[in-house]
Amino acid sequence: MKPLLPRRPSLHPACWGLAMLLALSACGGGGGSSGPTTTITTPEVPRVDPPVVTPVVKPPVIGTLAWPMTLDATHPAQMKLLATDPDGGAITWSVVCGARLKCKLEGDTLSLEVDATAPLGQSGVKITATNPKGLRDLAERNVIVWSRAVANHLGSLAGAPDRAGLHLLILGDGFTAAEQPVFHQAAYDMLAKFASLPEIAAHLDAWNIHVGEVDAAVSGIPRAGNHPPVPPPLGSELGCQGIVRLLCPNAGLALPMAAKLLPHYTKVMVIGNTTDYAGAGGDVSTVSLAPEARDVGVHELGHSFAGLADEYTDLQINYPYYEGTFPNITSYATREQVPWRVWIDAARPVPTPFPPPDDFDAVGLYPGGYYRATGYYRPTMDSFMYSLGKNIGAVNGEAWARNVYLKGGAWSAVEPASGTTLQRSAQPAGGWLFKATPLLGPKIVETRWYVNDIERTDLRGATQLRLLSAEPATVRVDLVDLTGRVRQDQGVVAGRGWSIQ
Template sequence: MKQLLLLIVLFFSVQLTYTQVFDVEAIKTSGLDEKRINLVILADGYTVGELTQFETDATLFMDDLFSQEPFASYENYFNVYIIKVISNESGASHPGTAPDEPGPPDPVVPVLSVDNYFGTAYDSFNIHRLLYTPNSGLVSTVLANNFPMYDQALILVNSPYYGGSGGEFPVASTGTDASEIAIHELGHSFVDLKDEYYPGDLLAEEAINMTQDNNPLTVKWKNWVGINAVGIFPYGASEPESNWFRPHETCKMRYLGFDFCAVCKEGIIEKIHSLTSPIDSYNPASATINNPTFPIDFQLTVVAPIPNTLESSWTLNGSPFATNMDAVQVQESDLNAGLNNLTVVVNDATTLIDIDGHESLHFSTVSWSIDNTLGIQDVEANKFNITMYPNPSKHYITIKSENTLGQTVVVDIISMDGKQVKTIDISNNERSQINISALSQGLYIANFYANDVLITSKKLIKN
């Protein structure tokens, strides 16, 4: 999960020798770094006497970020750190060379040459508001020296003028709409969301919220069309803008000051799910019980969204045992002679994701092997990501399984009268194309099993 940086290039190695180690401070701690998404905010254009202001500015941004959905619901999944990078001079450079230099009624930005640490400057690529640093290698080196376990970094620039940029490391000023700019740019860098105003021919490409498919039956956000003002809107009235489509008219990826649209919220949650597990810890955590005393207690500690949308299902030897419980007790009478399997599956049932129509399924499991006389013999924790598409489909579906332990997943396709019509084994990281053309039209259920335990089910529509 973490981006542990290996600086093997000579340039980075030389730079590492001279790069200063800065003060690092946590401004939000939700859990262990290895079990959270670590957002790191770096200072630029803050002198040593302005570092208190940097902490204030970073905290204001953080508070704004976690006041907006879906970050508000998933605040508990994040730690936030600041790196107090010291610049020789305050602010950011402004060459004054961009052809779109601001004029009335916008404030005039003075031409400046500033000795800041990362070299952030306005007028990048001949766009005045594009506040950017070309020194991404230096940013990587600072992160490697000071906080290598970051998941996403952002540069906050001590400048009162509007500006920002995306890229690997988003940049935002502290001027007008500072937090909105930073959150918008995080949409680019953290999730790969695209602008919902036309970004130009070089940046126009297929993405979560940008497509050339305007068919409501096949567009990638088809399950949201008609909900929460989601539609299929052209970027412009003439080519090439008219060949590209966005899901919403007033998403934050188009206009600052608005919410993320439903499609972008879903994409952000997908990213969060891909980086973290909702299971923070579990007990028993190892095979340590011998000559067990009954009942045996089993417990989960989960990372709950706000409000809690997690669901859990417990099975014992493949049969339902408990639902939506964080703790259960197993009696000796519940067990068969010999080896037994207790498994809990945890998934997020948030309505911010279109569950039935969504391609990806994320869920986490813990399995305990229990001998009725010897106690707990084995404990395994796993994290799954399963994708199934297209759905609906007429001829073929593609299924891919990824899981931490590399387990093979067995897929049973069941008709609505309960008959098993197809079984497929999916190896880890394998993408399998399955021919369903012989099936009758209608609704089916795809059941997914790991180690003979039903871990999830998904509706499949055959056209």
């Protein structure tokens, strides 16, 4: 029998690690050793409570909405509102619409309808999604709205037929009754083109822009020489005068139609129902449905409305020239004689070399214009009267602005009638009351009142002057453009006057 070996005291399992590292018994017996005993104290580990996790509360998120770009009275819109809530709660919707829109909310469906009496403009829409915890998400958008309401074949994109100012009447030719919405959209696109050009947009509020519907029996515009059985109502044809890109109406049909729809029109434009790139100028300017043709429309109004000349070279054309006829062409070559010298920087040489040293639109005196490369000068290196789609330019822009005022865009009301001679013997007890209300707002124009050619500076911007006059007197009111786009005559663009005898 084998002798029994001495039994070693057992260690607590938790002490084995320390025993192996230190060869000491920190937790149990001494193993029979007579040496000193070393005691190891394990440091107390502080208790750490688990962190308190605060749940993140997130607001709802509105999904992508099918916002309409434009709205009109004939085509209401409906939108399905979409939103997600992280907690899966039910969404409550609310909506606020601008003055030109009528909004109706049923559950998550929003209906938008244009006020048929509202003028063309932008209207805001604000949509709010709220979850059960009161958290919100907001979506907002400006929508272009217009009435597109037509009475007796006449509607207005901007302004109204009985409003003071200028009246551009846009007629459609070659559009059937079912295609009139296509014509309306093309007319609106033409208006949007005007609004995109700063020199025109600065005074666009002086315009009333109308559409005249002329229903065609057959859709489209024929080519010259085709002689369709039923021609368009306004007689328009493509390729007239042997030029492929000309679109010519019959002015003998278009102008009487314009007078029937709007007797006091200022200018008439015809949109032809063809996607071919085409247009023309004259008493009746024309454009096609091609987007590029809108530049033709602006160019041709530059001729017929603003009185501008072509600035490009075309040796096939040989019209007579008379100095002073056009605001953008001169035969003078010295700074003192240039009609637009107020726009030329003192450091810029006259004539001006090519290219401009610092600014492509810089005003100077550039050789070439009125169809000739030499002998005439133009204000800028390039413009919409030189190349379609280019900038209008400062000098051409001033010509456009001055014609806005000259042709009816200055005053909304003047009393008494300008030029009236008043008798002192008939003076009312309270004195004479003169009224002159500008058509455009105070950020665009300002009145200046004069009595016997002395300005009443206290009445700058006023719309009336009251005067007691025991002696003969003259009264005048000048209208000054504040946009910076009119420099000649110190910015004076219109005036009215009276005399008292």
